[in-house]
Amino acid sequence: MSLKPINDILGILEQQAKWREDPFQLLIQSWAEIVGTxxxxxxxxxxxQRDVLRVATSSAAWAQNLTFSRQALLVKLNAKLSMSLVDMRFSTAGWQKSKEVSQPQPSFLPSEHPSYLGDIHNYSTVSKTTEQNANQAFESWSxxxxxxxxxxxxxSQCQSPTPPGELQRWGVCALCSVKQSSNNI
Known part of the structure; x- marks a missing residue:
């Protein structure tokens, strides 16, 4: 067993960590820095794939523009990311698909949902203790x-208590509304 200084061990571990990093993720993170904002x-x-980078562009003009500067971009990419890319291909194919993925889904407030009850009721009678087992949890939920x-x-169909928003929207509870729509299919 050899005794190596901690700095040597840390250096080896750092090199191993860099080796395991996904080069494509590093490329994505530094893309704006390499090609410009x-x-x-x-x-x-x-x-x-096979040392060729595929890039989606917003238009054919951008694909052509980047194709003309691909040699300079390859030099930057290979130097910055310690890669061995041979070529880059630019195309509008995949632009819409990749754009949809990056856009966040629109969110809505819970109060906008038809089943939202709000703070209509006083829950002071319900204990807020931590449950010890499944039976106690079910009783508390009930x-x-x-x-x-x-x-x-x-x-009006199943006689179950229903949030007013559901009755205004569908005329029945959500479950009966689903049953009606599945019967119409």
Whole structure:
């Protein structure tokens, strides 16, 4: 057993960690720095196969523009990321698909949902203790459900307590609405 200084061991571990890093993820992270911020807005790396990088562009003009500067980009990429890319291919194919993935899904407030009950009811009768087992958890859930359903209007089909928003939107509870729509298919 040899005794190596900690700095040598840390250096070896750091090299191993860099070796294991995904080169494509590093490329994506530094894409704007390599191609420039304007070109980065109109291009996205899609994949790397057999030392060829495929890049989606927002238009054919951007694909042509980047194709003309691909040799300079290859030099930058290979130097910055310690890669051995041979070529780059630019195309508008995949631009819409990759754009959809990067856009966040629109969110809505819970109060906008038809099943939202809000703070209509006082839950002071329901204990907020941590449950010890499944039976106690079910009993607590059951008490909460009963407390929440007090005073709610009833569904015209199944007579179950239903949030007013569901009745306004569908005329019945959500479950009966699903049953109606599946029967119509």
């Amino acid at each position: 304007v070109a980065a807005k109109h291009s996205r790396p899609l994949s790397m 008490r909460i459900r009963q407390a929440r359903s007090q005073g709610l209007p009833l569904c």
